[in-house]
Amino acid sequence: MTLSLAVHGAARTVTGSCLELRAGGSRILLDCGLFQGSRSLEALNYEALAFEPSSIDAVVLSHAHIDHSGLLPRLVAEGFSGTIWCTIETSDLLEFMLADAGRIQEYEAERRNHRRDRAGDELIAPIYTEADALVAWQRARAVPLAEWFEPAPGFRVKLWNAGHILGSASVEVEAGGVRLLYSGDIGPDNKAFHADxxxxxxxxxxxxxxxxGDRSREQISIEARRRLLETEIVEARARGGNLVIPTFALERTQELLLDISKLSSDDRIGTAAVFVDSPLANRATTVFRKYADQLEDTGGRDVFAHPSIHYVNDVSGSMMLNSTSGAIILAASGMCEAGRIRHHLFYNLPRRESTILFVGFQAEGSLGRVILDGAKRVRISGRDVMVRAQIRRIESYSAHADQAELLAWIEARAPIGGTLFLGHGERGAIDELGKLVTARGLAPSVIVPEIGEVYELNAGAPARRTKTGKPELQEAIGRDWQNNYADLATSLKRRLANIRDARDRQTAIDEMRRVLDSYSAPI
Incomplete structure (x- = not known):
C-alpha cells in the first residue's frame, strides 16, 4: 500500500490550503481552505472540486483561518459525510468563522449583483450559505494534542502545537508505511498567547x-512591539484623524487588544477610544475569554474588557463611525477584500488626517497589497477612491514564522529521509527558502509543487510526481487583469484630461476603442 499526495491549493500562493492523502482505499484531506486575493484567484472557489466530496473519508484541520477551513461548507453541501478532526479550540472557533464566511458569501454575491458596472451580467450565486456553514461545523470533532487517532482506515494522525493562532496544529500522519508531517501555519517564537x-x-x-521564506524580521519582545504600536497611535492622534487598522478577526484582533489595553492602562496613548467593528472578531474574542486561563501574557486578567474598548456589532453603530475623528478602528478583513474594513477605507483613505496601519500579511492582488504598494487611487465596490491618508505598517504582529524561524523549524524536524515540500507562499518567498534549505543540506529533495500535481510518497526516498499540474490555474495566482484594470480605470479620466488638445484626446479615445475591438469576438 503506497501513500499519494495530491495538491489542491496553497501552491505558490498563500491561500486555498488543501492537500489530499490516499492510502489503500482511504482518502483524507489536510485542510480545505478558501482562495483569497484577486478576483481571478477567488474564482477558483467556484471551479469544480478536483475530487468527489463523497469519496473523502475525513478532514484533518490544522486551524480555523478561512484560507484553511473556508471551503468545508461547500465540501459538506456537495456530499462529504465524514468527520472534521481538529483541536477543541479550533472546533469552538469554527462555529463563528464558518457562519461568518457564509454570511459574507451571501452578502458579496448580492452586492456584486447590484453593482451598476455589472448590469446585465449573469447573476452570481454564493459559494455556500450561512446555513451550509453551520451544518459543516456540526461535523467537527475535537481531539487533544499529542494523542493518536484514526480518521480513516489505514491512517494514524497526531496533532502538535503550531503556535500560530488559538488551537492551531501541525499534523503528523502515518500511512502506507510512510511518516509525514504537515506544518500547517507555523507561528513565530515568543508569540503572544501561545507556546512556541x-x-x-x-x-x-x-x-x-x-x-x-524570503524575509527575516527583527526579533523583538512584546514590550518592544508595544512601543512601536504606541508610536503609531500617538502620531495618528496628533494628526487628528482616525487610525484605521485592517485586521484579521481571529488572533490579530485579540493581540492588538492585548497591547492596546496595556498601553491604555499605563496611560501611554491618552484617552483614545477603540472600536472593534467586526462581529466575527467580537465572537472570536469570546472564545479567547473561554480559554483565558490557558493564554500567556495576560497576567491572569481579562484584557478584552478594558473600558477603552468598544465592540461594534450592528450596522448602525458601524455607520456612526463615519463622522468620528481621533478614534482607533479595528475592522476585518485583514487583507481588505471583504467586510466592514472596506467601508472604513472608503471614508478614511481620502482624508489626509487619517492613518491606515497594516499589521498583517497582504497577499498579491488583494486591496490591502495594492494600497500598501503605494497606489494613489483604488477602486472599492466599483467606486474610485483617492489615497491621501498616511499609510503605515508594523510587521512585528505576524502570526507566521520568518525565514530564520522556518529554517530552524525545518532543521529541528531532521532527519528528513525523502522530500521537503514547500507551499503556502508566494513564488519569491518559496524560491528563496528552497535555495537556503538546499544550501544547508536540510533535505535530500526539495519540491515546490503546483496546484493539480500528484506525488507518490515512499519511506526514505524522494517523492515521485505521477501527475502534472494545470498551467491555467497558475495564471490565477498573483496580480490579475482586474487589478491592472482598476489601476487603469482610476487614472484614465485624469490622464485623458492631461491631453490638452481636444483632437489629440479624441484620437486617444478612438485608438483605445480600436485596440479593444481588435480583441473582441465578433458578434
Whole structure:
C-alpha cells in the first residue's frame, strides 16, 4: 500500500490550503481552505472540486483561518459525510468563522449583483450559505494534542502545537508505511498567547509553509512591539484623524487588544477610544475569554474588557463611525477584500488626517497589497477612491514564522529521509527558502509543487510526481487583469484630461476603442 499526495491549493500562493492523502482505499484531506486575493484567484472557489466530496473519508484541520477551513461548507453541501478532526479550540472557533464566511458569501454575491458596472451580467450565486456553514461545523470533532487517532482506515494522525493562532496544529500522519508531517501555519517564537511551535523529529516527508521564506524580521519582545504600536497611535492622534487598522478577526484582533489595553492602562496613548467593528472578531474574542486561563501574557486578567474598548456589532453603530475623528478602528478583513474594513477605507483613505496601519500579511492582488504598494487611487465596490491618508505598517504582529524561524523549524524536524515540500507562499518567498534549505543540506529533495500535481510518497526516498499540474490555474495566482484594470480605470479620466488638445484626446479615445475591438469576438 503506497501513500499519494495530491495538491489542491496553497501552491505558490498563500491561500486555498488543501492537500489530499490516499492510502489503500482511504482518502483524507489536510485542510480545505478558501482562495483569497484577486478576483481571478477567488474564482477558483467556484471551479469544480478536483475530487468527489463523497469519496473523502475525513478532514484533518490544522486551524480555523478561512484560507484553511473556508471551503468545508461547500465540501459538506456537495456530499462529504465524514468527520472534521481538529483541536477543541479550533472546533469552538469554527462555529463563528464558518457562519461568518457564509454570511459574507451571501452578502458579496448580492452586492456584486447590484453593482451598476455589472448590469446585465449573469447573476452570481454564493459559494455556500450561512446555513451550509453551520451544518459543516456540526461535523467537527475535537481531539487533544499529542494523542493518536484514526480518521480513516489505514491512517494514524497526531496533532502538535503550531503556535500560530488559538488551537492551531501541525499534523503528523502515518500511512502506507510512510511518516509525514504537515506544518500547517507555523507561528513565530515568543508569540503572544501561545507556546512556541513543537513537533517530533525524523520524517520521510515534510510539507512546510513558506509565507515569509524570503524575509527575516527583527526579533523583538512584546514590550518592544508595544512601543512601536504606541508610536503609531500617538502620531495618528496628533494628526487628528482616525487610525484605521485592517485586521484579521481571529488572533490579530485579540493581540492588538492585548497591547492596546496595556498601553491604555499605563496611560501611554491618552484617552483614545477603540472600536472593534467586526462581529466575527467580537465572537472570536469570546472564545479567547473561554480559554483565558490557558493564554500567556495576560497576567491572569481579562484584557478584552478594558473600558477603552468598544465592540461594534450592528450596522448602525458601524455607520456612526463615519463622522468620528481621533478614534482607533479595528475592522476585518485583514487583507481588505471583504467586510466592514472596506467601508472604513472608503471614508478614511481620502482624508489626509487619517492613518491606515497594516499589521498583517497582504497577499498579491488583494486591496490591502495594492494600497500598501503605494497606489494613489483604488477602486472599492466599483467606486474610485483617492489615497491621501498616511499609510503605515508594523510587521512585528505576524502570526507566521520568518525565514530564520522556518529554517530552524525545518532543521529541528531532521532527519528528513525523502522530500521537503514547500507551499503556502508566494513564488519569491518559496524560491528563496528552497535555495537556503538546499544550501544547508536540510533535505535530500526539495519540491515546490503546483496546484493539480500528484506525488507518490515512499519511506526514505524522494517523492515521485505521477501527475502534472494545470498551467491555467497558475495564471490565477498573483496580480490579475482586474487589478491592472482598476489601476487603469482610476487614472484614465485624469490622464485623458492631461491631453490638452481636444483632437489629440479624441484620437486617444478612438485608438483605445480600436485596440479593444481588435480583441473582441465578433458578434
Amino acid at each position: 511551535p513543537d513537533s517530533p523529529t525524523g520524517f520521510d516527508h515534510v510539507i512546510c509553509e513558506a509565507t515569509y
